[in-house]
Amino acid sequence: MKKTFVIFYALITYAVAELIWWGYMLVTLQPRRTGMIMGEGAMFVAVFLIGAINLHRSFNKERRLQEQKKNFLMSVTHELKSPLASIKILLQTIQKRQLTREQILDFIDKSLNDVERLDDMVENMLLASKIENQSYSFPKASFNLSVLVDSIVNRLQISKCDCNQQIIEAEIEPKVEIIGDKFALTSVVTNLIENAVKYSSPCSSVGVKLFSKDDKVYLQVADHGIGIADEEKTRIFDRFYRVGSEETRNTKGTGLGLYIVKEVLDKHQASIRVKDNRPAGSIFEVTFGLT
Structure with a gap:
């Protein structure tokens, strides 16, 4: 070049x-x-x-x-190696050592969490590819968004901090119904919450709110992390875009998550905006219109 x-x-x-x-x-x-x-x-x-x-x-x-594609390939390599290495070590430990039933179940649970992480990443890449090729039709039907958000929060909940505290604090209004593609919107909610956890300091709380108001449905995901500079707030939704170089970046990711979020929401005539959290961090607010 x-x-x-x-x-x-x-x-x-x-x-x-x-x-x-x-x-x-x-x-x-x-x-x-x-x-x-x-x-x-x-x-x-x-x-x-x-x-x-x-x-x-x-x-x-x-x-x-080209630079973003290079970073994407490097990040995918890192993202694949980490859970695969973890699963391999856990299975080898079960195979070679005499463990109690509780220890075996704990190791299996950790392995399944890594498998889910790999599954999320593969689903992201497949969905991003289908969106780019315009080969995905976004089939829509009525479903309970409250149940969906609650299940994702429970799956992504982390309780490894002091006093076994849970870092995802959810306020979910019950029985919020919308019309949309449940599969694609699952990816939206998952990516937003995972991003908030990823860019927050260890054991820092992440807030998830779902509520309806004035014939609209609002989903807010707030963190107390590093925040996003004003000049980056529009670019973070570009495909492959990530701040900095893959060689020096500490956070994991492929640069596809927020791209998928924006594309899926556009197909649902929904909007997303990024606001500064106080005193630090970011708030991603998604707005759905009720039809």
Whole structure:
């Protein structure tokens, strides 16, 4: 890509130099037509520069996409290796050691959690691919969103902190019904909560609220983590986009979660906005219209 930029700028420099030279030659040979030559030359330069700027932007966009794809492949590799290594160690321990029934059940439970993590990641990649290829139809039906959110909160709940505290604090209004694609919206809720947990400090609370008001349904996921800069708030929904480089980033992820969230909500005529939490962190607020 760097070599392409060098060639691109060299060609632009050569073309401008040639234009100036030929303009000078024409003015020298036909001084009476200086005005016309200058006018046509200016028009040509303007068109040329507009084309060059657009081409430059295309190169930059392609370069950023390639970098994001590189980070995506690296992050997927890391995401796959971690749970697989954990499952392997747990199963080898069960195989090679004499454990109590309670220990075996605990190791199996941990292995199943890692399997669910892998399953979520695979589902994300498949759904993102179908969205990109426009091969997913988003079949909609009426369902209980309260039950869905509650089940996801219970599955993602973490209780490994001091005093065995639960870090996901949920306020879920019962019997909230909406019309939508239950499978796709499951991915939306899962991604939002997982993101909140991921970017929060250990044992920091995450708030999940579901309620209806004024013929609308609101889902809020709030964390007390690192927050999101204003200039990043629109870009975080781009495919593969993640802040920083994969070599130096501490948080895990593929850069597909929020892309899926935005695309799925667009298909449901729902909106999402990111607000600053106080004193720190972010709030993702999803709004569904009741139809």
